[in-house]
Amino acid sequence: HITVDNLVEEHYSRNPRLVNGLYQWGYIEELGLGIDRMIEDMVNAGHPPPKFESPGHRFTVTLYNARDEARPPEPWENNMNERQLKALEYVQRNGSISNGDYRQLCQHVGPETLRLDLVDMVNRGVLLKIGDKRGTRYILK
Known part of the structure; x- marks a missing residue:
C-alpha cells in the first residue's frame, strides 16, 4: 500500500503488463524511478523538493520554482x-548533502557516527533520503 x-x-505498478510493455518499448528507462528522479532533478536544479499530498481521493504534486530559505522549526534545532x-x-545552502559531503564537513x-547522524535526521522527518548506496543524497523534507 503506497x-x-x-x-x-x-x-x-497498478498494471504490471502495461509497465513492462512501456519498458520493453523504451518509453521508460527503469521501473520505479519516476518519483526519485523527479525529486533529484528538482534538487539538482536548485529548487526545493516536490511536495506530495493526498487529501481525500486525489493526489497532488507541487513543484516549487525557488528554494525556500526557511529555517527548521526551533524544537529540531534544540535536539x-x-x-x-x-x-x-x-x-539549506546547496539543496542536498551526500555522506561524502558530510564527511568533508566533519573530518x-x-x-559510522556521521551515517547515524543522517539516519537520525531522516527518522525525525527533517531530511528525506533519495537514492541508495553511493548515489544517496539527503534533502530537506
Whole structure:
C-alpha cells in the first residue's frame, strides 16, 4: 500500500503488463524511478523538493520554482548536535548533502557516527533520503 509518507521507498505498478510493455518499448528507462528522479532533478536544479499530498481521493504534486530559505522549526534545532546543524545549514545552502559531503564537513568524526547522524535526521522527518548506496543524497523534507 503506497502512501505519501512511503512514496519514495515503495514502488507499485497498478498494471504490471502495461509497465513492462512501456519498458520493453523504451518509453521508460527503469521501473520505479519516476518519483526519485523527479525529486533529484528538482534538487539538482536548485529548487526545493516536490511536495506530495493526498487529501481525500486525489493526489497532488507541487513543484516549487525557488528554494525556500526557511529555517527548521526551533524544537529540531534544540535536539540536534552541532554536526547535524552543520549538515542542515549545508542542505539549506546547496539543496542536498551526500555522506561524502558530510564527511568533508566533519573530518574529525568517524564515518559510522556521521551515517547515524543522517539516519537520525531522516527518522525525525527533517531530511528525506533519495537514492541508495553511493548515489544517496539527503534533502530537506
